[in-house]
Amino acid sequence: MLATLLLWLLAGATAQTPPADWKIVKDSKGLCQIAVPPDWEPLSESSGAAVFREATTAIAVATSQPGQAFKPLSDQLQKLLEIRKDRLFENTLRRVFYQDKISRHPEEPNGYSASVPSKGGTCSCHVTVLPDIPGETAKKIALSLQAVEE
Numbered sequence: 001m002l003a004t005l006l007l008w009l010l011a012g013a014t015a016q017t018p019p020a021d022w023k024i025v026k027d028s029k030g031l032c033q034i035a036v037p038p039d040w041e042p043l044s045e046s047s048g049a050a051v052f053r054e055a056t057t058a059i060a061v062a063t064s065q066p067g068q069a070f071k072p073l074s075d076q077l078q079k080l081l082e083i084r085k086d087r088l089f090e091n092t093l094r095r096v097f098y099q100d101k102i103s104r105h106p107e108e109p110n111g112y113s114a115s116v117p118s119k120g121g122t123c124s125c126h127v128t129v130l131p132d133i134p135g136e137t138a139k140k141i142a143l144s145l146q147a148v149e150e
Contacts, residue, residue, distance in 0.1 A: 019037075025049070026148060027063050030046075030148060031064035033145070033146060033147075034062045034125050034142075035140075037052070048061055057129070057133070059128050060127045061125060063125070064124075066121040067120065067121055070122040084099075087102070094117070096113075097115075106131055108131075110131060110138065111128045112128075112138050113127075114145045116146060125145045
């Protein structure tokens, strides 16, 4: 049973493959990418962002930070950022993924952040969605973050 649990945890640590019909959005430097559902549109060419309907409904942004070493969040930084333990989904050498904004009203968005290592730096993304957009969609977008393979 312990081996099964370990395999399940390791499977969750790898980049998730988005559905085949999702669109790839690369950051402005072309170093990092996310995938978004087919009904999302790029905000502009090479902006690294995509929106659903409009930016105030849902937006996903990928960025690259060349030279910024990737590392898990320390306990001190988690406290500083006010990340609740139950909203820190992964904090490993492979990925940091957490919910950084929790909607309290229908007009307030939920926010998810993720970071992964890349060659010589870090890839990051932020997904902000109103509550009527499924949280699972936002999570899939954030979990699709990866460095662009050369």
